[in-house]
Amino acid sequence: MMEAVIANRPVELNEEGYFLKPEQWDREIAHAIAEEEEISLTDKHFEVIDYIRDQYDKDVALTIRRIGKSGVVNIKEFYALFPDGPLKKASRIAGIPKPASCI
Amino acid sequence: MKNLVIIGAGSAGTMMVNHLHQKLPKGWKITVVDPHPVHYYQPGFLFLPFGIYEEKDLYKEKKDYIPKHADYLQVEVDRIVPEKNAIELKGDASELQYDVLIIATGSRIAPEEVEGMDSDLWYKSVFDYYSFEGSLALTERLKSWEGGKLVVHITEMPIKCPVAPLEFAFLSDWFFKEKGMRDKVEITYVTPLSGAFTKPRSSKKLGHMLDEKDIKLVTDFAVQRIDNENKKLISWDDKEVPFDLLATVPTNIGDDMIARSGLGDDLNFVPTNKHTLQSDAHEDIFVIGDATNLPTSKAGSVAHFESEILTENILAYINGKSLKESFDGHANCFVETGHGKAMLIDFNYDQEPVEGVFPFEGIGPMKLLEENRLNHWGKLAFRWVYWNMLMKGRKVPFISTHMQTKGKQLEQV
Numbered sequence A: 001m002m003e004a005v006i007a008n009r010p011v012e013l014n015e016e017g018y019f020l021k022p023e024q025w026d027r028e029i030a031h032a033i034a035e036e037e038e039i040s041l042t043d044k045h046f047e048v049i050d051y052i053r054d055q056y057d058k059d060v061a062l063t064i065r066r067i068g069k070s071g072v073v074n075i076k077e078f079y080a081l082f083p084d085g086p087l088k089k090a091s092r093i094a095g096i097p098k099p100a101s102c103i
Numbered sequence B: 001m002k003n004l005v006i007i008g009a010g011s012a013g014t015m016m017v018n019h020l021h022q023k024l025p026k027g028w029k030i031t032v033v034d035p036h037p038v039h040y041y042q043p044g045f046l047f048l049p050f051g052i053y054e055e056k057d058l059y060k061e062k063k064d065y066i067p068k069h070a071d072y073l074q075v076e077v078d079r080i081v082p083e084k085n086a087i088e089l090k091g092d093a094s095e096l097q098y099d100v101l102i103i104a105t106g107s108r109i110a111p112e113e114v115e116g117m118d119s120d121l122w123y124k125s126v127f128d129y130y131s132f133e134g135s136l137a138l139t140e141r142l143k144s145w146e147g148g149k150l151v152v153h154i155t156e157m158p159i160k161c162p163v164a165p166l167e168f169a170f171l172s173d174w175f176f177k178e179k180g181m182r183d184k185v186e187i188t189y190v191t192p193l194s195g196a197f198t199k200p201r202s203s204k205k206l207g208h209m210l211d212e213k214d215i216k217l218v219t220d221f222a223v224q225r226i227d228n229e230n231k232k233l234i235s236w237d238d239k240e241v242p243f244d245l246l247a248t249v250p251t252n253i254g255d256d257m258i259a260r261s262g263l264g265d266d267l268n269f270v271p272t273n274k275h276t277l278q279s280d281a282h283e284d285i286f287v288i289g290d291a292t293n294l295p296t297s298k299a300g301s302v303a304h305f306e307s308e309i310l311t312e313n314i315l316a317y318i319n320g321k322s323l324k325e326s327f328d329g330h331a332n333c334f335v336e337t338g339h340g341k342a343m344l345i346d347f348n349y350d351q352e353p354v355e356g357v358f359p360f361e362g363i364g365p366m367k368l369l370e371e372n373r374l375n376h377w378g379k380l381a382f383r384w385v386y387w388n389m390l391m392k393g394r395k396v397p398f399i400s401t402h403m404q405t406k407g408k409q410l411e412q413v
Helices: A027-036 A043-057 A064-068 A075-081 A086-093 B011-020 B042-046 B132-144 B164-178 B200-212 B256-260 B300-318 B373-390
Strands: A002-006 A009-013 B002-007 B028-033 B038-040 B059-061 B071-073 B077-081 B086-089 B095-097 B100-103 B107-109 B148-154 B185-190 B216-218 B223-227 B232-235 B240-242 B245-249 B252-254 B285-287 B331-338 B341-347 B356-360 B364-368
Touching: A002 A027, A009 A027, A027 A043, A027 A086, A043 A064, A043 A075, A043 A086, A064 A075, A064 A086, A075 A086, B002 B011, B002 B095, B002 B300, B011 B028, B011 B300, B011 B373, B038 B042, B042 B132, B042 B164, B042 B373, B077 B256, B100 B300, B148 B164, B148 B240, B164 B185, B164 B200, B164 B245, B164 B331, B200 B216, B285 B300, B300 B331, B300 B373, B331 B373, B341 B364, B341 B373, B364 B373
Parallel strands: B002 B028, B002 B100, B028 B071, B100 B285, B148 B185, B148 B245, B185 B216
Antiparallel strands: A002 A009, B038 B059, B077 B086, B086 B095, B107 B252, B223 B232, B232 B240, B331 B341, B356 B364
16 A cells, blocks of 8 residues: 555545555546646546546446447547556546556 | 256256255255256366376266255256246246356357457367367367467457466477477466556566466457458557467456346356355345356366355355355366466455465475465366265365465565
8 A cells, every 4th residue: 555645635546556445536636637647637537537437336346348248439439538458447447446457 | 945046067066966965954954957968177277288288187977066955957957047946947838946146157159259259260260268169179270270379369358267368378389399399489478457467466476487488478459350351450649569479368257147037247257255146136046157257267266165164154044044154265276387387375355375285284295375386286186076075065185274374475575
């Protein structure tokens, strides 16, 4: 665990920079993390982020397949919005813990 | 008479009927339903292409492993109707009533999920080794293959036996060396994961082994389609990996009957309590093996440990008691690394695979996350253990249901 300050707010992150406490997240923070990733967040990005946070709250394991079937974006669009490892990038920007991939 | 019904007579279903048929109280009978007569030894599919096993080593008849006292119906289930406690059978108007149901319908490969996979090159240059047919076709192809780009590929997680693709890559390196043509074969390992494996310590170790064997690693590759004309894997973000021979693991999905019954998630796996193995939706339906959505490996060893937990929980359930036994996600897998050696990994929901010895602290004789010859002999001996102990519901000596931390190096050295 490490403590960091993003957008002037103290947050707790794991060693890979994923949120440990999703309740510490807000939209300002999302913009700040996205900037590090050189992504400028649009309304479409936030639709995906809201979907991801909603699924996390419902304890649903996230996969690229599920996001592709979400009705929010298809997989191609998901990659366009969050290039190179969209699930990991979007999860970090959405302020949820790293999606667990099954062994 | 009350009826306990098991759908599926693969590894998990066969273990359950053998555990339960002697333990169920008076007034209960067991019915096993499965349309397929052949029980495949699935760990052998990986070995067939490399000549370690022959075809005849890979199967037996299911009926020989179902106890005589159990009813055994070789028919296909159309769907489960939980509201009526009924199973509708195909090709027959009759229904089967259950008081307790165990779903053990496993998983299958679904090459149709990726554009161009189940297409012109299927079983010509694109093969799976997760089915008897695929493994057999690949065996034939390898006999005359003259070399080129071999790509070992995983489509998406979760898959059955997540170490098998790595074993396939290691065994390929060994196989082509033995044939004296390793210099003609370029091996590339392509995975949707961020490393060679999922968990940090094993991923590092196994990634290092790929390096040593001169196997290229391409990570974070989520395949969108296969370009049959140019023989390329193409990812969602337009990366390309060319191949001459593709050994892929297609998407794994649960039985179509689960979808027809409305009991599955988006991959037809049944949402299941990860500790009790009761289905989330219906208290009289339990789920075991690959058919569950549990966050652990889909593997025979997992089904084995689950079968011991589930037996106790089903007995508790029919006696009106609480489900006390708790599954910890325990998996125990051999990893063949070629040249007559193997590794062993032992882990659960919370503990990633680490170095150490198994099963006895300070003694072993098996080694965890490290190659040796004894591990390889262990894997070969396992086929006997599978048919003669596991499938008959006999306890395997020294192997505990819950994962043990003794003998494991829990801290990184």
